[in-house]
Amino acid sequence: MKYLFRLFAFAVVALAISGCNEAPVPMNPNWPIVIDNSLQNKIKITNSISRERKDGLAEVQFGVKNRLSETNLDFLYHVQWYDKEGFNIKSITDTFVPIHLGPSEEKVLSVIATSPKVVTYKIFIVDYEKNKKRVKNETNQYN
Amino acid sequence: MKLISITKAILLSLGAVVIFAGCAGDQPRYLNAGHPETAKASTLGLDYQDFRKASMDAVQSMLRSGSLNKRGGGRYVLAISTLINDTTQRIDMDQLIKSIRISLLQSGKVVVTTAVRAGGAEDTMSYNARKLRKSDEFNQRTVAKKGQMIAPDFSLSGKIIQRNATLSDGETKVDYYIQLTLTDIKTGLAYWEGETVISKAGSGKSVNW
Numbered sequence: 001m002k003y004l005f006r007l008f009a010f011a012v013v014a015l016a017i018s019g020c021n022e023a024p025v026p027m028n029p030n031w032p033i034v035i036d037n038s039l040q041n042k043i044k045i046t047n048s049i050s051r052e053r054k055d056g057l058a059e060v061q062f063g064v065k066n067r068l069s070e071t072n073l074d075f076l077y078h079v080q081w082y083d084k085e086g087f088n089i090k091s092i093t094d095t096f097v098p099i100h101l102g103p104s105e106e107k108v109l110s111v112i113a114t115s116p117k118v119v120t121y122k123i124f125i126v127d128y129e130k131n132k133k134r135v136k137n138e139t140n141q142y143n
Numbered sequence: 144m145k146l147i148s149i150t151k152a153i154l155l156s157l158g159a160v161v162i163f164a165g166c167a168g169d170q171p172r173y174l175n176a177g178h179p180e181t182a183k184a185s186t187l188g189l190d191y192q193d194f195r196k197a198s199m200d201a202v203q204s205m206l207r208s209g210s211l212n213k214r215g216g217g218r219y220v221l222a223i224s225t226l227i228n229d230t231t232q233r234i235d236m237d238q239l240i241k242s243i244r245i246s247l248l249q250s251g252k253v254v255v256t257t258a259v260r261a262g263g264a265e266d267t268m269s270y271n272a273r274k275l276r277k278s279d280e281f282n283q284r285t286v287a288k289k290g291q292m293i294a295p296d297f298s299l300s301g302k303i304i305q306r307n308a309t310l311s312d313g314e315t316k317v318d319y320y321i322q323l324t325l326t327d328i329k330t331g332l333a334y335w336e337g338e339t340v341i342s343k344a345g346s347g348k349s350v351n352w
Contacts, residue, residue: 054212055206055209055212055252056251057206057250074182091246091249092198092242092245092246092249093195093198093199093202093203093242093243093245093246094199095195095196095199097199098182111203112203112206112207114202114206114246114247114249114250115249115250115251116250116251132182132183
């Protein structure tokens with residue numbers, strides 16, 4: 001009887017702890033990062049995690065490292081958000097963001113979805129010089 | 144005679160090259176840390192792209208801070224307060240604020256009131272429609288009753304500051320500070336503040352005031 005009571009108490013405590021914890025559960029088990037071919041050997045994704053925040057918004061964090069030890073690296077990144085049916089959710093503030101990395105430099109980038117309907121995402125990393133016009137085109141898509 | 148025309152052609156070509164090279168050098172560029180060193184700017188003034196970046200930074204920072212997370216869920220009511228343009232340019236501050244409003248509305252955390260705004264209601268129709276209360280022409284059950292408007296919880300105010308400096312090579316450096324504050328109206332306390340700095344450099348001639 002005593003043993004059963006202890007087991008029950010342990011189960012209750014374990015349940016309570018797991019309920020309080022906001023564990024970073026990946027929204028998409030696949031590696032949802034698309035990197036431009038020309039950057040494949042220049043950039044390294046050091047970590048990619050995502051979670052659903054307590055307020056219901058999705059958050060993505062990923063690290064980028066310049067593999068080149070003597071050259072600067074410029075690129076653009078953009079996060080596309082999708083709802084549970086796979087439809088793209090656009091936000092007026094979504095845009096291609098320019099990033100500058102010095103030789104061997106590493107940065108951690110993080111983005112919060114602006115819609116609670118988001119369940120998954122894709123990150124696009126493209127070459128700056130080839131795509132710099134896209135910054136303007138993407139930001140004008142709502143006009 | 145032929146030699147003179149060839150010389151003329153060479154001189155003309157050289158002139159054209161010098162002129163176009165001069166134009167290319169006048170192209171303003173960004174000096175921000177995040178921007179690539181070669182990033183060209185359309186103008187030394189603030190443009191659409193700059194407003195988009197500032198609003199994206201503001202929305203991300205506001206959502207990250209959690210100051211818009213209402214206890215028990217639901218939305219806060221936001222009023223737009225004073226927006227000061229302390230630059231030499233003529234800027235419609237709604238350009239900046241609108242995309243922030245749209246994003247926050249989409250996030251499900253905020254709904255913006257157009258009935259209250261610093262300097263008067265943004266949409267006066269809420270008040271005009273109430274003038275129909277005594278009109279026999281309107282079904283009074285369809286006219287807004289007293290005490291139905293919702294007062295704002297927060298106000299969003301802001302300022303854009305411009306600072307000019309001359310660089311050693313004679314170029315003009317322009318820094319823009321886009322500052323926003325979210326104030327809890329009940330307490331007067333600023334729950335969130337954000338600043339985006341946009342720095343550009345270029346020839347002073349390329350500025351369109």
